[in-house]
Amino acid sequence: MNKIRTLLFAILSVVVAAPAATAAESHVLKFTIDDGGSRLSATATQAIERNLVNLLTMMSDAQAKGSKTLNFSGIAITPEAIEGINLLWKHQPMRVRPQKQGEFPYIHENLLIMQGIGSYQIRNIPVSLHPNETPGKSKNSEISVNFSSTGTITDLNISMERQQYKSLMDSVESVQDYDNRLMLAHWMDQLKTAYETKNLDYLMSLIDKNATIITGVRSSKPSSKEIEFRSKETFDYYVYNKTQYGTKMRRVFQNNKEIDVNFLDQEYAYNAMVSVVGPDGEERPRYYMVWCTQEWMATNYSDVGRLFVLWDFKNPEEPLIMIRAWTHPDDPKQFSDEDFILPVD
Amino acid sequence: MSPACLTSLRMFMPALLLCMSLSAECASARYRSASLEQLAKSAALDRQIAACHDSATLRQLKFKGSPLNVRTEDGVVTHIGLRLFSDEQTAAIANPAVCDFLERLALMESAMKPDELSRFKLVNSIEIPQGNIKSLPKIAADTTLTFRLTSQAPRNYSVQWSKGTDPVLKITFPASFRMLSGLQPNETLELLRGKMLSTKAAPRPYSAPAPDRLEPCDSTAGRYLILKGSQRVLPVITDNSYYAWGDSVPRLLYGPSYPVESLANLFVTGQIANRATAKVRMLQYGLTAAEFDTPLNSLVNALLDEGCHPYFAIKTLDRDTGTITAMVEMVNDALGYEHLLSIKLTDDSILRDSPGDIEITIAGYIPIQNIAELYYDKPTTNTPII
Numbered sequence: 001m002n003k004i005r006t007l008l009f010a011i012l013s014v015v016v017a018a019p020a021a022t023a024a025e026s027h028v029l030k031f032t033i034d035d036g037g038s039r040l041s042a043t044a045t046q047a048i049e050r051n052l053v054n055l056l057t058m059m060s061d062a063q064a065k066g067s068k069t070l071n072f073s074g075i076a077i078t079p080e081a082i083e084g085i086n087l088l089w090k091h092q093p094m095r096v097r098p099q100k101q102g103e104f105p106y107i108h109e110n111l112l113i114m115q116g117i118g119s120y121q122i123r124n125i126p127v128s129l130h131p132n133e134t135p136g137k138s139k140n141s142e143i144s145v146n147f148s149s150t151g152t153i154t155d156l157n158i159s160m161e162r163q164q165y166k167s168l169m170d171s172v173e174s175v176q177d178y179d180n181r182l183m184l185a186h187w188m189d190q191l192k193t194a195y196e197t198k199n200l201d202y203l204m205s206l207i208d209k210n211a212t213i214i215t216g217v218r219s220s221k222p223s224s225k226e227i228e229f230r231s232k233e234t235f236d237y238y239v240y241n242k243t244q245y246g247t248k249m250r251r252v253f254q255n256n257k258e259i260d261v262n263f264l265d266q267e268y269a270y271n272a273m274v275s276v277v278g279p280d281g282e283e284r285p286r287y288y289m290v291w292c293t294q295e296w297m298a299t300n301y302s303d304v305g306r307l308f309v310l311w312d313f314k315n316p317e318e319p320l321i322m323i324r325a326w327t328h329p330d331d332p333k334q335f336s337d338e339d340f341i342l343p344v345d
Numbered sequence: 346m347s348p349a350c351l352t353s354l355r356m357f358m359p360a361l362l363l364c365m366s367l368s369a370e371c372a373s374a375r376y377r378s379a380s381l382e383q384l385a386k387s388a389a390l391d392r393q394i395a396a397c398h399d400s401a402t403l404r405q406l407k408f409k410g411s412p413l414n415v416r417t418e419d420g421v422v423t424h425i426g427l428r429l430f431s432d433e434q435t436a437a438i439a440n441p442a443v444c445d446f447l448e449r450l451a452l453m454e455s456a457m458k459p460d461e462l463s464r465f466k467l468v469n470s471i472e473i474p475q476g477n478i479k480s481l482p483k484i485a486a487d488t489t490l491t492f493r494l495t496s497q498a499p500r501n502y503s504v505q506w507s508k509g510t511d512p513v514l515k516i517t518f519p520a521s522f523r524m525l526s527g528l529q530p531n532e533t534l535e536l537l538r539g540k541m542l543s544t545k546a547a548p549r550p551y552s553a554p555a556p557d558r559l560e561p562c563d564s565t566a567g568r569y570l571i572l573k574g575s576q577r578v579l580p581v582i583t584d585n586s587y588y589a590w591g592d593s594v595p596r597l598l599y600g601p602s603y604p605v606e607s608l609a610n611l612f613v614t615g616q617i618a619n620r621a622t623a624k625v626r627m628l629q630y631g632l633t634a635a636e637f638d639t640p641l642n643s644l645v646n647a648l649l650d651e652g653c654h655p656y657f658a659i660k661t662l663d664r665d666t667g668t669i670t671a672m673v674e675m676v677n678d679a680l681g682y683e684h685l686l687s688i689k690l691t692d693d694s695i696l697r698d699s700p701g702d703i704e705i706t707i708a709g710y711i712p713i714q715n716i717a718e719l720y721y722d723k724p725t726t727n728t729p730i731i
Contacts (some may be wrong), residue, residue, distance in 0.1 A: 084568065087591070091561055144565075158563040174579055175658045179672050182685050186628070186708040193530050193630050202631050219704075257460075262470070267721035288725050291721065318632060 047151025051076050052122060055153060056146070059085075060095035063130060075159060077153040082148075085156050092131040120147045129158070167253065168301075176284060179267045180313060184288050187311060188263050195261045198253040199298055204246050208312060210318040212340065213240040215248070216305060216326050235328040256298040263307065266292040271337045274344050276314050287322070288313055289337055308335040373531040376410055376422045377536070380527045384425055388456035388724045390415075390596035394422060394563035408455065411482050414448050427451040429485035438494055443502055445517075446525045451481045460602035464679065476514030477507070485515050496520070498678040499714045504529060520714045530630045538635055538683075549615040549649070553595045559588055560699050566603050570595065574613075575727055577674060577718065582658040584613050604669055608690065609657040611671045615645040627707045634706075641695075641703060648675040648684060667693055681714030 014188055054075045071088055072082055122145050128138045146155040187206070193201040207213075216235040240248060253259070270285035278284050287310055294307040310323040322342070325335035377384040385391045388408055394415060397403045409641040414428040426448025435444045450471075453462060468731040470577035476484070483508045484490060490513060495503040505515040518524065518539060526533065567590070576585035587598040587606035599607045599617050609618055621641035626634050649655065651676035660670040673686040687706040694701035 025490070058687075087568070157565065175581060175660050175672060178579055178582070178719075179660070179685070179687070180660075182674070182711060183708060184685070185687070185713065185716055186711045189530075189712050190630060197630075201629070205632055262715070264715055265717035266715050267718040268716070269722040271718070272722070292715070292717075 009290075034065070044149060046153045047076065048120065048122070048147050049148070051151055051153050052145055055156075056096050056125070059089075059093075061088075063093040063095040075153065076151060078148075078302075081153050081155050088156070088158070090132070092129045094127040094129045094141075094143070097126040097128040119150070122147075127158075176282075180270075180285070180288060180316065181276050183316070183319075184268055184290060184311060185266070188266060188290055188292075188309070191309070191321070192261050192263060195259055197258060198256075200246065200250055200253055203249060204242070206321055207242050207245070207321050207324075209242055209344070211242050211321055212323050212325075213242070213245040214238070214323075214325040214335070215240065215245075216328060217303070235331070239325075240344065250306060252298070258294075258299050259291075260297040260316065262293075262295040263290075264293040264295075266290050271283075271342065274342055278316075284313075286312060286314055287337060287342055288319075291334070291336075293329075305329060306331075306334055310337060310340070312343075374422055375420060377418075378526075378528045380529070381422060381425055383461075384453060387461055388425075388452060390425065394425070408452060411455075413452070425449065425452060429482065434492070440494065440496075440524075442495060442525045443504070446518075447481070447504065449527060450478070451485070451647075453482065454478055470519055470521065472517045474515050474517065475512045478514075479590070481514065481516075496679065496697070499681045500712070517703065518627045520679070521712060522677070522680045522682040522710055523712070524613070524689060525680060530710070534627060534629055534635070537709050538637065540651070541623075541625065541639050541644045542637065544643045544647040544650065546642040546646070548618045548642055549646065551597070551614075554586075554588070556595060559595060561590070562587075564603075564606075566606075569598050569603065569606065577656040577676070578657070582656050582672075584654065584656050586610055586613050598698065601693045603668070604690070604693055604696055605659050605662060605671075607696050608659075608669060608671055608688065611641065612645055612657050612686075612688075613655045615642060618642075619695055619705050620698065620700045622700070624702050624704050625707060626705070626711060634684050644705070649697070651675075651677060652679065653677045653684065653702050663677075666691070673713050676713075676714075681712060682710045683713055684709045685711055696707065 055072075057075070058071060058075065061067075068089075070082075070086060098219055124142045125145065127141055127143050129141050130138045141158050144157050145153060145156075148154050191201075191203075191206055194206060216237045267290065269289050271287035271289065272285065274284040274286045276286040289311070290307075290309045292307050292309075294305050295304070296303050305326045305328055308323065308327075309321060310324045311317045311319045312322045323335070323340055325339075327333055327335065372393060374385065376385065382587040382643075385394060385487070390406070390408065393406055394403070396571040397406065397415075400417075401587050403415045404418075406415055408427060409586075412428040414424065414426050415422065416424040417654075424445050428442050429448050430438065435441055438444055444636045452577065471478075487506075490506045490508055493505050493507070495505070497503075498624075501517060501519055503515065504512045513672060521535070522731060523530070528536070553629065554572050559572055562569055562571045569590045570588040572586045574586070576583050587603065587610055588595040590596050597610050597614060597617055599610055599619075607617075611619065611621075619641060622638050623641045623644045624636075624638055625644065626636050645655075654677070656674040656676065659670050660672055662669050669690045671690075673688060675686065677683060685708045689704040691704075692701050695703060
């Protein structure tokens with residue numbers, strides 16, 4: 001939808017009652033109207049401004065006086081909205097909140113089109129709530145007010161503050177990320193099962209055709225005379241492509257009656273540099289990584305090492321292993337995504 | 346058929362059915378898993394178990410003089426082990442899976458050769474810092490010893506028998522569902538599928554929370570009350586439940602005006618009667634998936650009955666189409682796993698008490714005992730090469 005932003009500096013001076021024994025405050029309301037391409041009439045705009053200002057003034061006044069009831073006379077408002085505001089008032093009266101001490105209260109807001117042509121909302125109006133159950137204590141919040149096309153108030157709600165809303169949106173993205181991380185645990189379990197059941201076809205189906213596999217084995221060669229390893233054990237590393245790794249694992253599966261693999265102390269992260277657009281049109285991380293301790297216990301060979309596995313979540317339904325790198329625990333070299341040039345296409 | 350014949354048939358039918366049942370059982374015992382069948386054969390118990398036709402005779406079974414604990418469900422053997430715990434002790438320990446595991450382990454150690462044991466992936470997962478596991482049956486039978494189970498859910502268990510303050514036998518093992526249950530991945534999923542199909546669809550009994558525990562909450566949809574529970578990892582993943590505003594007795598919120606809260610209530614409480622059909626796609630080992638339909642409450646009840654704790658989080662809400670996607674975690678910390686449910690609701694008819702579908706993809710029995718750090722992220726300097 002093409003949104004036409006019309007900036008209206010409808011500056012209204014509103015006098016609201018201040019708390020008892022303090023001077024009255026002036027509230028300046030500033031509206032930025034997003035009318036969704038359907039320009040609001042001047043009459044409707046004035047009605048919205050007038051009704052909102054009158055409502056806020058009346059409520060602020062009632063809160064300052066400690067009034068338990070509200071007087072909606074002179075305000076165009078539906079009976080349903082009155083009922084809702086009265087219910088709200090029973091629990092937590094409120095008043096408009098100056099944004100800074102000693103400054104004129106200043107409200108900068110959008111008028112949003114809601115639920116199709118003919119319904120509007122102003123939100124993020126700063127208020128202080130004064131819950132009846134905690135006398136003397138207040139908390140800052142924001143409210144939103146809905147209007148009909150003629151400017152009649154149809155509802156009022158305590159809304160999330162901007163920062164809260166942003167946090168929630170961030171959290172929604174985080175939920176997808178969290179979901180991916182749990183699925184990573186699922187796929188690591190699938191990898192374990194592929195090894196333990198010696199299912200070569202399945203193992204290969206988990207590995208990308210362009211994957212890099214780094215494996216190591218305990219070396220039978222004696223240590224160098226010149227440079228003595230701190231560990232008496234030495235390890236040789238080999239780099240394989242998918243086909244070569246498949247050939248190797250076919251031999252391993254044939255030569256070992258039993259294979260037991262554990263991926264212990266798994267640590268998860270994503271690569272923050274490469275993203276992919278999901279089915280919802282949102283960008284999300286493409287590569288997730290696992291560092292863990294791998295216990296490999298087979299009939300003819302056993303070892304323990306550090307394992308780095310990088311999964312490509314381009315297709316989150318069937319992620320693929322791009323890198324599987326093993327190192328000896330004593331080796332200071334620990335692989336990570338920074339060691340590899342990752343595809344971005 | 347004459348009335349006399351019918352009467353005779355009625356008289357002899359139970360005996361006939363019993364004979365048929367016995368002959369079937371004598372032919373071959375059926376086992377819940379391949380590993381149980383292997384254990385029964387290694388211990389030469391297969392025929393004895395098959396010959397038993399009730400729990401009383403099963404309780405008479407012994408292995409090399411030691412009493413056995415063998416259980417069946419609907420004619421299927423679900424547990425075989427050396428009896429280490431009385432029924433009272435098992436109830437007191439309140440973790441039957443751990444008791445079963447120890448009993449099975451004791452029998453395996455007694456009946457299997459080392460190369461057979463290695464097939465059960467146990468040798469490297471169990472540590473015995475004190476004592477000898479071969480003496481487990483004798484130690485468990487010693488009533489002068491005290492038994493203690495320590496859990497560091499969802500990571501490890503430790504069991505210890507002590508004489509006074511001196512430990513006699515100590516065994517530590519991971520809270521791995523696969524190891525504790527003795528089931529292979531597809532066996533666990535098949536069992537789960539069976540539970541989801543067979544569990545009753547009736548809503549769980551409703552218990553209204555005390556009104557003073559409910560907090561008012563405003564949303565764009567309207568006003569309601571919230572029973573705040575616990576969070577899981579992220580603030581938006583919770584076991585909160587939601588209640589209608591203005592009722593003297595709290596009533597669970599459910600309806601098309603509150604689709605997200607209603608969905609949360611469906612999965613978190615299981616207390617809402619509904620006519621929803623879960624179109625389930627259960628991921629299985631080998632890039633395959635089992636697809637089946639079941640009443641939504643059967644699915645929820647099956648997972649809650651397993652001892653799982655539910656958590657709900659919204660993923661997306663498309664206001665134009667009304668499509669909601671969400672995730673539900675069913676967490677079993679005691680057994681070190683969780684089920685991850687991806688929910689998609691495209692039609693809100695189920696929220697209007699009408700029949701309707703809800704799509705659910707399940708990744709079942711995800712092991713969580715091996716996760717040390719779910720968020721190990723650090724700033725990266727990796728630059729994409731275009």
